Amino acid sequence: MRRRRVAFGVLGLLALMVSPAVARPATAGPPKSIALPDGFRPEGIVFGKGATFYVGSLANGGIYRANARTGEGELLVQSGPAPALGLAFDRQAKRLFVAAGPGGGAVIYDSESGERLAVTTLTTESSLVNDVVLTRDAAWFTDSVRAVLYRVSLDDPTDVTEVTLGGDFSLGPNEFSANGIVAMNGGDVLVIVRSDTGELFSVDPESGDATLIDLGSETVVTGDGLVARGRDIYVVQNDDQVSVVRLNRALDEGNVRKVITSPQFRSPSTADRYGPDLYVVNARFDTPAGPDVDYDVVRIRS
Numbered sequence: 001m002r003r004r005r006v007a008f009g010v011l012g013l014l015a016l017m018v019s020p021a022v023a024r025p026a027t028a029g030p031p032k033s034i035a036l037p038d039g040f041r042p043e044g045i046v047f048g049k050g051a052t053f054y055v056g057s058l059a060n061g062g063i064y065r066a067n068a069r070t071g072e073g074e075l076l077v078q079s080g081p082a083p084a085l086g087l088a089f090d091r092q093a094k095r096l097f098v099a100a101g102p103g104g105g106a107v108i109y110d111s112e113s114g115e116r117l118a119v120t121t122l123t124t125e126s127s128l129v130n131d132v133v134l135t136r137d138a139a140w141f142t143d144s145v146r147a148v149l150y151r152v153s154l155d156d157p158t159d160v161t162e163v164t165l166g167g168d169f170s171l172g173p174n175e176f177s178a179n180g181i182v183a184m185n186g187g188d189v190l191v192i193v194r195s196d197t198g199e200l201f202s203v204d205p206e207s208g209d210a211t212l213i214d215l216g217s218e219t220v221v222t223g224d225g226l227v228a229r230g231r232d233i234y235v236v237q238n239d240d241q242v243s244v245v246r247l248n249r250a251l252d253e254g255n256v257r258k259v260i261t262s263p264q265f266r267s268p269s270t271a272d273r274y275g276p277d278l279y280v281v282n283a284r285f286d287t288p289a290g291p292d293v294d295y296d297v298v299r300i301r302s
Helices: 010-018
Strands: 033-036 042-047 052-057 063-067 073-077 087-090 095-099 105-110 116-121 129-134 138-143 148-153 160-164 178-184 189-194 199-203 209-212 223-229 232-237 241-247 254-260 268-274 277-282 295-301
Touching: 042 087, 042 095, 042 277, 042 295, 052 087, 087 129, 095 129, 095 138, 105 129, 129 178, 138 178, 178 232, 189 223, 232 268
Parallel strands: 042 268, 178 223, 223 268
Antiparallel strands: 033 295, 042 052, 052 063, 063 073, 087 095, 095 105, 105 116, 129 138, 138 148, 148 160, 178 189, 189 199, 199 209, 223 232, 232 241, 241 254, 268 277, 277 295
16 A cells, blocks of 8 residues: 655644654564364474474374464364374475374375375384475485384385484384484485484484484483474473584584473474474373363474
8 A cells, every 4th residue: 555645734743843752562473372273182393385384183193284473273184094293394395294103104295285195105014103304305204113214205205215224323122212303414414313312313314324423411312303403403302391402513423502491391292493483392292182182382482
């Protein structure tokens, strides 16, 4: 709308000069808490285009889509063929890649319509497909009960390669192991967290060779989702904190430079960044699930 020019007389100008400034109401910022549907049991989160983010449901595999600026949201996917854990967003094709938990699979959705595009079997072994990250040409999935990564071609979701984790990575019996994953150096290196021991590993995706990242005396036990920003790794820990680990250039050493805590945290699982803020999913793993249990995503300054 174009503004009309208004001609003021001398008296009008004098009045403007001596009138006190009128205080304008402060503009409310983005909400600090965004409610999810009761009973949703959220786990993974990823930002898509602009302020839009997506959260997956452990309860029925549904996907909730919301706007970080307004807090408004809706169910994009009412329910899925398997629980929805970690999520990744394909910006080129506007697809959502979803880690499907104990079924050994992955699900791919159209991020705009919610249409299910593919259900991919990653393994027929006992498994817990937990998280996913995208590189230039592939989606990489972790398995929390097997010492492997799964590579799925972005061009052909039926093209699946199992990459065995070696080097410093080992898997003991009955352990909950590899969990969150991020891509570094343009996807040439993957970083994963081992929840049970609180260790971080850098992984060569071609060979599966894993190098333990030396954190000195520190650990990130209960580490779940990971967020990368430069050489900083934000490790969401189920015990109500986020550890910020600064890695060296070789990605084989790091130090916990900051630990973020908040009274808003309620057993968080994963997070993603939008602008200067971190949006953290309160999975409430320490609360018995039920249809009336409330869940939310909380915004904190990162």
